[in-house]
Amino acid sequence: MVVSDPAHSALDPGALAPTDREHLERAVALARGARDRGDHPFGAVLVTAEGVVVEAMNTVNTGHDPIGHAETNLVRDAGQQLELDELAGSTLYTSTEPCAMCTGAIYWAGIRRIVFALSEGGLREIVGAQDGVPTLALASREVLARGGRAVEVVGPVDLPAATEVHRGFWR
Ligand SMILES: [Zn+2]
Numbered sequence: 227m228v229v230s231d232p233a234h235s236a237l238d239p240g241a242l243a244p245t246d247r248e249h250l251e252r253a254v255a256l257a258r259g260a261r262d263r264g265d266h267p268f269g270a271v272l273v274t275a276e277g278v279v280v281e282a283m284n285t286v287n288t289g290h291d292p293i294g295h296a297e298t299n300l301v302r303d304a305g306q307q308l309e310l311d312e313l314a315g316s317t318l319y320t321s322t323e324p325c326a327m328c329t330g331a332i333y334w335a336g337i338r339r340i341v342f343a344l345s346e347g348g349l350r351e352i353v354g355a356q357d358g359v360p361t362l363a364l365a366s367r368e369v370l371a372r373g374g375r376a377v378e379v380v381g382p383v384d385l386p387a388a389t390e391v392h393r394g395f396w397r
């Protein structure tokens with residue numbers, strides 16, 4: 227756990243703050259790190275209102291864990307380190323839109339804000355074009371629309387590196 231980033235100020239719903247972009251760039255850097263070590267290219271960062279930062283990478287291959295997605299790993303780690311009210315005031319940044327499983331994990335953690343770069347549809351285009359590997363074609367907003375508490379979703383955010391990190395991987 228790293229403490230940085232001064233307190234998140236209140237944002238207009240759907241608005242992207244300058245610090246959001248920085249955290250998103252960090253999530254993409256983590257995705258690159260995951261790819262470099264042999265995992266799927268996904269990374270995620272959680273930042274509390276007080277500026278506590280928790281980071282995670284995909285561990286599907288290195289952890290022999292089919293559900294070792296970056297966001298699910300992040301929710302597990304953050305849940306062990308933070309109190310529920312801290313989770314509720316946090317933003318989860320992720321290099322690619324959370325899949326249905328990860329969106330469910332984020333929802334159950336009580337995290338109220340998600341910011342993602344590449345969309346699920348954007349990933350599907352890359353993956354499908356390269357290999358025909360199926361994705362779970364369900365947008366995070368669709369999953370959250372079934373929930374009993376509101377979760378703000380911001381994205382896709384145009385970040386070329388978030389697309390680039392997938393290039394040539396899915397084959
Ligand atoms: Zn996932």
